[in-house]
Amino acid sequence: MNIIKNERYRQNYHIIPPQGWMNDPNGLCFFKGYYHVFFQYHPYSAEWGPMHWGHVRSLDLVQWEECPIALTPGDPEDKDGCFSGSAVVKGNKMYLIYTGHHYVEGTNQQKFWQNQNIAVSEDGIHFQKYDGNPVIAKSPDDNSDDFRDPKVWYENEAWYMVLGSQANNKQGRVLLYRSENLFNWKYMGVLAVADPELNEGYMWECPDYFELNGKKILLLSPQGIAAEHGMFKNNHQTGYFILDSNGEKSNKSVFHELDSGHDFYATQTFMTEDGRRVMFAWMDMWETEMPEQSDGWAGTMTIPRELKMHEDKLYTYPIAELKNLRSELLFSQNKIIKELSIDSSSHSLEINAVFEWSKIKTNIYFNMNDRNKNRIISIEFNPLKEKAYLWRKGKDEEREAPFSLKQQLELKIYIDSSSIEIFINNGESSFSERFYAEGELNFVFKSEILIKQQVNVYCLNANR
Template sequence: MTNKDTIELTNTRYRLGYHVSARSGWINDPNGFCFFDGYYHVFFQHHPHSAEWGPMHWGHARSKDLVHWEELPIALTPGDKEDEDGCFSGSAIEKDGVLYLFYTGHHYYDDGDKDHFWQNQNMAYSTDGIHFTKYENNPIIAKEPGDNTHHFRDPKVWEKDGVYYMILGSQGEDGVGRAIVYSSKDLLEWEYEGPISKANGLKTEGFMWECPDFFNLDGKDILLLSPQGIDAQGKDYLNLFQTGYFIGDYDYKTATFTRGEFHELDKGHDFYATQTTLAPDGRRIVIAWMDMWESPMPEQEDGWAGALTIPRELRLKNNHLYMTPVKELETLRAEELKHDTTTVMKELCLIKDALSNELLIDAPLDKSEEQELIISLKMSENDLVLLTYSNKTNEFILKRNDKDDLRYGTIQSCDKLSLRVFIDTSSIEIFINDGELVFTERFYTEEKPEVCLSVSEKQTISYTVYRLENDAVSYN
């Protein structure tokens, strides 16, 4: 990835230890998440020449265990006729020992208006999973269908019963978001099947559906996507753009998806543009961009911006997607620092110098009295991240010191609260009750913060603290 014009990293104060990022420069959406030739591969939208969004390349990393990642050369560089202004998001699939990438070519018109563009779909391929050749007959889909606007991107490809399918995020000519599907027998010639689902309202389900992913999980079909333009509704849909899912049933013969309502997947400030893959053992693994367009990114001053979340396993239970850290992340545990069962009277410091840690907390709940538990990540008496739980409402409220807006989430009534928290240099990911509720957040401090637990009434808890490896990503 060496390039004389590549921006240099000038400070490592916020650099993450076990999250995929770029050596330097900007990244956003994960792309092409797959398992090929003994490795998990993840690509990502990348601008290597600055810490700002720019003409999108595909950065690339691979891992044998979803934990330890190595940087690989940039896989796709824009500038050819089919992708002159950017290689936008897409996916990967293996066929006959060849890894195929599908991506959107982005093109601006000559009027200087960044909202005036057109998009097509392209393919590249590799036999070694490292060096990619763009298909000589690109584009494979030259233009959007006639009932679509110019928003036409982010292909996700899968195979079923010998036929390949491609779902794309799009906007119908009526101005509302939708997902459209194409089919192919050879990955080269694609036939338009039509829209499989569309927003039921501009403000309720969005004007554009980005980064669609489609898969079957526990007997149901899941459409995972990032709608743009949903208005906040009470304590829901509070980010600029959302990421969530529809659960339903897909009829391949009629290309129709009968589905329920939209649910957010992660309730934090910094979670967008998910992509999943099927692990060799059958697990459905998801990863996302661990930032948001409206989020502050102080690391830009240091020559980089953006990272990906830890990989998470998806499970479907009670018509709800549960999201838990993949089991492989247990190998990140370098040392057990604490393991105790104790009674908290008011406040307990769980981690003194949090830098690269995993924290497990189990707290029995007594429904006969009101209880409030507060987990705080703080420095010098200033709360960076404050998460408050009330057993009266089963609600969590998250507050960040650098944002004015709160985030909310609820869980089902329960007799025990279980939390699993991953802390990296500038990120915290909180998994509640086996992933029933998840918050993903970035934070910024040059100190080593503390993690404390506060209670409103005397509370017995069990907790374990691990020190994690902080050099799990290698840059060549």
């Protein structure tokens, strides 16, 4: 196993690998009193490698307990990797449905093929791969070799699966399967496909299909969407389509980006016991620098976020349980001022800020600075353009997100050792960002004229 050489960037309350590499969240479910989160994991180095399934569980979605590795590659059905997938509960057992990855011999890992498999557990900790794997041996004839990331759910007395894929014409698409028993699957056709006339991507990964407030949502991570109008600037994107009432592939909305930050990919959702749709994402991005790799690890999850539908827009907002992390009120102020500066030796913080816009709609600015007051991240909230403009130190600095102009600008911000997540107007828009700075942090809120600023800052407990 790999070892941790330095703790400087290790997250305090986010899910991170015990060591080694982490990417996509997998297998979100509730089973025998615990919430379970699995993840793509390479324990032997801080680089991507043959994928295992790491595993944590929690009683409350806040405090996480490390569990043994759930899936290890190397069997005939998953010789070169246990790729992403999902989990369901049937009877008194948990079933993991995942993609087996296989390199074609003699191609120097340039060619591959993929299948779909099942592993079963009675205790949610120890898993046995199904003797009849694979349950789906190959992709449809008109598909490329990209055929992965099964998300399974139960509806109308049957099991359904969506799979991320690519058609032979290099257009991303999502495939739909149906089963009576989880083990025998029938191909139902294409649920949705990228329009070749639009900017919708050449490969669709990590699909998730669910209904929220009467809207059918297809959440996914397309590859190959070109940047346009200040959006889609990451190497790969994550967002959603709203499908028509009967889910026909020919009738879908435009693609909506779900988070506007540099570090957000491969979402997965599940239903909590009280009926909320909760989501995790990998808070990193392919082909970007990850300084923690030199310390023996790489990757982190976002905080868990509840999804809500407001008209035709999907909002994401921190789950209410995160309030249980609060240990003390570090700072509180409610004044009419132009500028506010806060210093903190802690990197585990929750900031709640409300700004009252007067008749003159002034720009509002947020800066996070290092101990030398050098800017790490800044955001300009422009009420006339109804846009938030983010800048982050490093390469490819700028991102932007829309927001609706109201009487107030409301911000909820979560900071950990090497991440910041900013939620605008109750989750209408958000930015998810990694950053790397040691020592004290400085936060500045500023406006161009005097306005009422209400700011509360909480220190948060570590969960590891």
